[in-house]
Amino acid sequence: MTIPVPVEEALKMQSCSGQVSQSSQAVSLETALEIILRYAQPVGTERISTRSALGRVLSENLYAPVNLPPFNRSPLDGYAVRAKDIADATPDRPVLLEISQEIPAGSYSEIELAGNQAAKIMTGAPLPPGADVVIKFEDVKKTDNKIGVVSSLPAYANYCFAGEDIQQGEQVLCGGKVIEPASIGILAALGIPVVPVYTKPKIAVIGTGDELIEVNNRLKPGQIFDSNSYALAAYVRQAGVEPVMAGIVGDNTEMIACKIAENIESAHMIITTGGISVGNFDFVREALGSLGARILFHRIAMRPGTPTLVALKNGKLIICLSGNQAAAFVTFQLLAGPALAGLMGITKRRLTGTTAVLADDYRKTGTQRNFTSGRAYFDDGILKVRITEKQNSGNIKSTLSINALIDMPAGTGYFKAGTRINVFLLHPLCRYWHNGSL
Amino acid sequence: MTIPVPVEEALKMQSCSGQVSQSSQAVSLETALEIILRYAQPVGTERISTRSALGRVLSENLYAPVNLPPFNRSPLDGYAVRAKDIADATPDRPVLLEISQEIPAGSYSEIELAGNQAAKIMTGAPLPPGADVVIKFEDVKKTDNKIGVVSSLPAYANYCFAGEDIQQGEQVLCGGKVIEPASIGILAALGIPVVPVYTKPKIAVIGTGDELIEVNNRLKPGQIFDSNSYALAAYVRQAGVEPVMAGIVGDNTEMIACKIAENIESAHMIITTGGISVGNFDFVREALGSLGARILFHRIAMRPGTPTLVALKNGKLIICLSGNQAAAFVTFQLLAGPALAGLMGITKRRLTGTTAVLADDYRKTGTQRNFTSGRAYFDDGILKVRITEKQNSGNIKSTLSINALIDMPAGTGYFKAGTRINVFLLHPLCRYWHNGSL
Numbered sequence: 055m056t057i058p059v060p061v062e063e064a065l066k067m068q069s070c071s072g073q074v075s076q077s078s079q080a081v082s083l084e085t086a087l088e089i090i091l092r093y094a095q096p097v098g099t100e101r102i103s104t105r106s107a108l109g110r111v112l113s114e115n116l117y118a119p120v121n122l123p124p125f126n127r128s129p130l131d132g133y134a135v136r137a138k139d140i141a142d143a144t145p146d147r148p149v150l151l152e153i154s155q156e157i158p159a160g161s162y163s164e165i166e167l168a169g170n171q172a173a174k175i176m177t178g179a180p181l182p183p184g185a186d187v188v189i190k191f192e193d194v195k196k197t198d199n200k201i202g203v204v205s206s207l208p209a210y211a212n213y214c215f216a217g218e219d220i221q222q223g224e225q226v227l228c229g230g231k232v233i234e235p236a237s238i239g240i241l242a243a244l245g246i247p248v249v250p251v252y253t254k255p256k257i258a259v260i261g262t263g264d265e266l267i268e269v270n271n272r273l274k275p276g277q278i279f280d281s282n283s284y285a286l287a288a289y290v291r292q293a294g295v296e297p298v299m300a301g302i303v304g305d306n307t308e309m310i311a312c313k314i315a316e317n318i319e320s321a322h323m324i325i326t327t328g329g330i331s332v333g334n335f336d337f338v339r340e341a342l343g344s345l346g347a348r349i350l351f352h353r354i355a356m357r358p359g360t361p362t363l364v365a366l367k368n369g370k371l372i373i374c375l376s377g378n379q380a381a382a383f384v385t386f387q388l389l390a391g392p393a394l395a396g397l398m399g400i401t402k403r404r405l406t407g408t409t410a411v412l413a414d415d416y417r418k419t420g421t422q423r424n425f426t427s428g429r430a431y432f433d434d435g436i437l438k439v440r441i442t443e444k445q446n447s448g449n450i451k452s453t454l455s456i457n458a459l460i461d462m463p464a465g466t467g468y469f470k471a472g473t474r475i476n477v478f479l480l481h482p483l484c485r486y487w488h489n490g491s492l
Numbered sequence: 493m494t495i496p497v498p499v500e501e502a503l504k505m506q507s508c509s510g511q512v513s514q515s516s517q518a519v520s521l522e523t524a525l526e527i528i529l530r531y532a533q534p535v536g537t538e539r540i541s542t543r544s545a546l547g548r549v550l551s552e553n554l555y556a557p558v559n560l561p562p563f564n565r566s567p568l569d570g571y572a573v574r575a576k577d578i579a580d581a582t583p584d585r586p587v588l589l590e591i592s593q594e595i596p597a598g599s600y601s602e603i604e605l606a607g608n609q610a611a612k613i614m615t616g617a618p619l620p621p622g623a624d625v626v627i628k629f630e631d632v633k634k635t636d637n638k639i640g641v642v643s644s645l646p647a648y649a650n651y652c653f654a655g656e657d658i659q660q661g662e663q664v665l666c667g668g669k670v671i672e673p674a675s676i677g678i679l680a681a682l683g684i685p686v687v688p689v690y691t692k693p694k695i696a697v698i699g700t701g702d703e704l705i706e707v708n709n710r711l712k713p714g715q716i717f718d719s720n721s722y723a724l725a726a727y728v729r730q731a732g733v734e735p736v737m738a739g740i741v742g743d744n745t746e747m748i749a750c751k752i753a754e755n756i757e758s759a760h761m762i763i764t765t766g767g768i769s770v771g772n773f774d775f776v777r778e779a780l781g782s783l784g785a786r787i788l789f790h791r792i793a794m795r796p797g798t799p800t801l802v803a804l805k806n807g808k809l810i811i812c813l814s815g816n817q818a819a820a821f822v823t824f825q826l827l828a829g830p831a832l833a834g835l836m837g838i839t840k841r842r843l844t845g846t847t848a849v850l851a852d853d854y855r856k857t858g859t860q861r862n863f864t865s866g867r868a869y870f871d872d873g874i875l876k877v878r879i880t881e882k883q884n885s886g887n888i889k890s891t892l893s894i895n896a897l898i899d900m901p902a903g904t905g906y907f908k909a910g911t912r913i914n915v916f917l918l919h920p921l922c923r924y925w926h927n928g929s930l
Contacts, residue, residue, distance in 0.1 A: 104707065105737070108726050122888065124711055131769055159743065160702030162714035177769065178703055178815070180714045219887050226889070235730050236891040239723025239817065243716070243888050247708040264598030265616055269542065270685040273562055276600035276618045278681070285677025288546045292673050299543070305597065331569060331615065377616070379677065409873040435847040435912060437873045449657050450560065450681050451664070453674040474873060 080353035080360065083388060083423070089350050090364060090389055091403060093371050094396025097322050098253035104241045107233045109294040110251040111399040116227040118244050121217035125162070125180040129214050133172040133194060133201055134185035137209035148195065148202035157182060172201055181213065188212035220244070230401030232294075252399030257290045258298040258321035259283050260313055262328040262338060263377050264305045281450060282327040282375075282382050289386060290325075293394055305329060310341035318367055322397055325390055328377030330361045338374050339363060347372060355464070356423045359385035379450040384425050384459060387480055405478040410439040410458065416469045423464040430458035430479060439477055456480065518791035518798065521826060521861070527788050528802060528827055529841060531809050532834025535760050536691035542679045545671045547732040548689040549837040554665040556682050559655035563600070563618040567652050571610040571632060571639055572623035575647035586633065586640035595620060610639055619651065626650035658682070668839030670732075690837030695728045696736040696759035697721050698751055700766040700776060701815050702743045719888060720765040720813075720820050727824060728763075731832055743767060748779035756805050760835055763828055766815030768799045776812050777801060785810060793902070794861045797823035817888040822863050822897060825918050843916040848877040848896065854907045861902040868896035868917060877915055894918065 081089070099113040128134060135151055143149040154171040157163050157179045167173060167184035175181070175188060186209045195202035220226060226240055227233075233241075233249070241249060266280040267273065280302050290297035298321060303313045310329065317324055329337040330352075339352065347367040354362050358381035363374040373390045375382040387405065395403040410430055418424055428439040439460060442452040461476040462469070469475065519527070537551040566572060573589055581587040592609040595601050595617045605611060605622035613619070613626060624647045633640035658664060664678055665671075671679075671687070679687060704718040705711065718740050728735035736759060741751045748767065755762055767776040768790075777790065785805040792800050796819035801812040811828045813820040825843065833841035848868055856862050866877040877898060880890040899914040900907070907913065 104722065105725075108729050120711065124716060125713065157714075158702060160704075160714055178701070178716070220889050227892075235723055235726035236821075236894070238726040239719045239821075239888060239891060242707050242722035243719035243817070245707055245709075245711065245717045263616075264596060266598075269680050269683055271683075273558065273683065275563065276595075276598055278562060278616070279683045281677045281681035284542065284680035285673055287543075288673035288676040291546050379681070383674075383677075406870075408870040411873060432844075432846040432875060435849060435875045437870060437875065450677060451658050453677060454665075456674070 080355040081351045082355050086351055086354050086362070086364065086389060087392060087404065090371060090373070090393050091396050093350075093366060093369065094323075094393040094403070096252045096399035097255045097397055099250055100253050101248050101250050104238060104247055104249055107241070107249050107251060108235065108238060110233050110249075110254075112227055112229050112231055112233055112237075113250045113252045113399060114229045115225050116241075116246070116249070118220045118222050118224045118226050119246065120244060121222045122220035122243055123178075123214055123216055123218070125216050127178055127180055127214045127216075128175045128188045129177065129212055130188060130190055131177050132175060132188045132190045132212070134167070134175045134181050134188050135172045135203070136167055136169070136184060137187045137207060137211075139170055140187075140189075140203045141206050143203045143206050145204045148204045150200050150202055153199045153201060155182065186210055186213060228401075230399060232400060254295050255322035255394070255397035256298055256320060257295055257394065257397075258300045258317040258324045259287050259290070260300045260310075260317065260324060260326045261302045261377075262305065262310055262326055263302070266302045266328070268302065282377065282379060285379070285453070286325055286327070286375075286382065286386055286390075289391070290394060293391070293398065295394065295398065300324075305337050307337050307340040307344065310337055311344045314341060314347075314367070314372065315345060318370060318372075321370070323370060323390075323393060324372045325386070326372065326374045327382050330363045330374050330376060342367070342372065342374075354385075356425055357420060358425070359388075360422070362389065364389070380427065380453060383453045383456070384427065387459065388425065388478070405459075405480065407461075407476060407478050408437065409474045410437040410460075410477045412460075412469055412471055412473045412475055413438050413440040415471050416441050418462050418467055418469065421465060424460075424462040425478075426460040426462055427452055427456040428458045428460045428477065429455045430477060437477075439475070518793040519789045520793050524789055524792050524800070524802065524827060525830060525842065528809060528811070528831050529834050531788075531804060531807065532761075532831040532841070534690045534837035535693045535835055537688055538691050539686050539688050542676060542685055542687055545679070545687050545689060546673065546676060548671050548687075548692075550665055550667050550669055550671055550675075551688045551690045551837060552667045553663050554679075554684070554687070556658045556660050556662045556664050557684065558682060559660045560658035560681055561616075561652055561654055561656070563654050565616055565618055565652045565654075566613045566626045567615065567650055568626060568628055569615050570613060570626045570628045570650070572605070572613045572619050572626050573610045573641070574605055574607070574622060575625045575645060575649075577608050578625075578627075578641045579644050581641045581644050583642045586642045588638050588640055591637045591639060593620065624648055624651060666839075668837060670838060692733050693760035693832070693835035694736055694758060695733055695832065695835075696738045696755040696762045697725050697728070698738045698748075698755065698762060698764045699740045699815075700743065700748055700764055701740070704740045704766075706740065720815065720817060723817070723891070724763055724765070724813075724820065724824055724828075727829070728832060731829070731836065733832065733836065738762075743775050745775050745778040745782065748775055749782045752779060752785075752805070752810065753783060756808055756810070759808070761808060761828075761831060762810045763824070764810065764812045765820050768801050768812050768814065780805070780810065780812075792823075794863055795858060796863070797826075798860070800827065802827070818865065818891060821891045821894070822865065825897065826863065826916070843897075843918065845899075845914060845916050846875065847912045848875040848898075848915045850898075850907055850909055850911045850913055851876050851878040853909050854879050856900050856905055856907065859903060862898075862900040863916075864898040864900055865890055865894040866896045866898045866915065867893050868915060875915075877913070 151172040156174040159176045162180040163182040261280040261283040287297035347365040352363040365372045392403040589610040594612040597614045600618040601620040699718040699721040725735035785803040790801040803810045830841040896915045
């Protein structure tokens with residue numbers, strides 16, 4: 055996915071109004087993504103409490119304000135002693151040390167250990183001055199206020215140094231990363247109660263089509279329920295962003311333009327479905343033209359989702375997907391998802407690509423580049439992928455099991471089981487699995 | 493992970509009060525999990541809107557109330573015709589058909605196609621009676637109200653049957669599964685506005701230890717910030733459940749008992765950290781004893797997290813983890829996470845196990861079974877795992893990059909790079925990747 059991309063070329067091919075010729079050339083997926091990501095920028099920053107920061111995106115690198123641990127401490131329950139005092143200890147000639155102090159967790163001692171003294175110490179408690187080694191409770195013989203040590207230990211055995219986990223001033227978290235539970239733990243451990251994050255973008259989802267009705271109605275002949283708005287809004291919400299379900303609009307240029315205009319002020323991006331088939335019923339493109347939106351591209355050299363259209367209005371992306379559910383799903387994942395990540399401020403915006411072993415034979419239809427839906431799974435540590443049964447773009451049931459898109463290049467035809475092929479892993483969290491580069 | 497487990501044996505070994513001997517035998521991880529899951533049952537059911545169902549757990553199997561598509565429909569923009577009328581069409585002898593009707597999306601027609609008639613039809617529109625094939629716009633020559641067809645097509649080419657995607661009555665979603673964005677799309681497509689889900693459990697998190705202070709304070713000597721409560725609450729929240737951060741309590745049996753008693757009424761499970769080291773400072777066990785809680789087990793034959801204690805009070809689990817951050821992390825993942833899944837009603841409660849290739853040489857210390865923290869990644873479709881640097885149980889920085897736990901059996905020592913080893917994948921969503929069994 056790092057092919058150099060002639061973005062300027064691609065941009066030049068497109069007119070700056072909605073009135074470009076219907077035969078505008080299809081762009082490659084890579085070019086489409088490059089164009090989209092140019093405009094998918096974070097929408098702002100704010101400061102929020104660490105308690106509520108899960109899933110948000112850090113907007114700055116964070117550095118440790120303190121050492122972790124904050125002091126030299128004992129890693130176990132035992133006796134802090136001086137290594138030189140016990141250097142000659144053996145089971146036959148145990149060294150006797152006086153228990154001169156006790157340091158429970160949460161307390162500390164400024165009293166230096168004198169020769170042949172031991173401090174009873176709890177896990178995590180600060181080591182007293184002079185002590186350089188800790189002996190486990192189980193390894194000593196205790197009598198009244200003395201312990202008998204039966205073996206030596208090198209200096210700094212069972213000894214945790216201040217800052218050995220995290221050093222004060224060290225970078226601990228990166229801007230542009232999603233704050234995960236472990237990040238919350240680190241922030242708390244460092245005593246950071248407030249963090250800088252990117253503001254959540256607002257994403258409006260619009261369904262277009264005379265055949266669509268809202269879910270809580272009764273179907274009349276020829277109608278279908280608007281499932282795309284629901285599914286796309288759910289993908290947006292899964293990414294941690296609250297979608298605006300802007301509703302359904304019929305196949306009418308003026309009404310579509312009106313709906314887009316209504317939402318473009320408050321939303322940072324609009325996703326529409328339907329009404330983009332190049333030809334007789336290109337309502338969305340006409341609507342965009344009437345609004346003076348700039349068409350960035352219309353048509354991508356891939357299936358499904360060839361007629362995908364992306365426009366810009368007031369600097370905001372309007373991503374127009376096919377009305378076919380499976381096509382809308384694939385193009386959302388490949389284009390709208392990365393745009394969403396960009397608006398959220400996530401540095402790694404593209405899907406994770408890797409290779410997988412094809413589980414079954416497959417015959418690709420057509421000569422175009424195909425993104426075939428599949429289900430990836432681990433088989434004894436090997437990533438394999440099974441192609442989901444029905445691949446026609448109106449099929450919605452298959453979306454339930456898809457977690458990978460298989461990139462089948464233009465011009466290819468028959469793939470034998472066992473072939474290693476390029477896949478994109480779909481789960482948004484698989485973004486963070488790429489080559490260990492968290 | 494399917495070793496037959498002597499649960500009854502394990503349970504018999506434990507006394508029914510908190511007053512069992514300190515030397516109670518350690519149970520295996522498998523036994524511990526078996527015991528916990530027995531008590532981790534869903535807490536109730538409710539009905540919520542499909543719009544708000546993302547991430548919730550379906551409590552019943554769902555069946556399709558309608559066919560998808562709901563009617564025989566056209567998969568493309570074109571002309572619906574009768575296959576027998578165009579059987580002899582060739583480029584030299586085109587068949588001329590009269591355009592007798594037009595069917596946009598959202599409308600329908602009850603007018604049967606007569607001989608040598610064609611209906612102009614849009615993608616997704618219902619096919620008129622009599623039509624059994626659709627020809628693409630691009631494949632005909634149009635003149636006024638007639639089309640010229642230049643090649644034949646078999647009956648039911650470009651023809652979508654009602655119910656071919658989903659049949660009315662067919663099971664579409666399984667109870668016990670998390671509702672993902674694609675499930676929301678299916679529910680909407682089927683016109684299901686309300687779904688039955690399991691009620692979210694309430695999980696209280698308590699930090700114990702005299703050394704702990706709240707994040708928005710200043711550290712005094714010997715003190716550390718309570719990061720465990722923050723991290724564990726974040727893991728609970730990531731699973732889709734709202735945690736109750738019940739606060740910090742010092743190393744005092746009575747106060748710990750009081751804090752547990754306070755929370756056990758409203759919470760469905762309590763997770764504590766700290767105060768479980770077997771021996772002098774076993775405050776939590778003493779507190780549980782004073783409450784009459786039943787100790788299910790104390791000590792697991794593994795590292796880190798050996799002193800893990802699990803008790804039952806009012807039929808509710810109290811999972812007591814080590815105060816060491818890395819140990820709390822590992823045992824949360826292996827034990828509390830599956831318990832949480834059980835309370836949520838998720839059928840697949842255990843972590844996904846698979847094998848991975850070890851990236852570096854590793855020398856395990858000690859003779860116990862170890863769960864070594866690692867980072868799994870794809871290397872050309874092969875799952876590999878790199879061991880995180882510092883493995884001491886007080887280390888918190890390493891938790892940032894851990895996404896796998898490597899199961900190193902008791903008695904093993906040296907592992908060579910390239911060895912294939914058993915791992916558990918940690919991200920909660922990797923649960924759904926197991927052998928294609930969504």
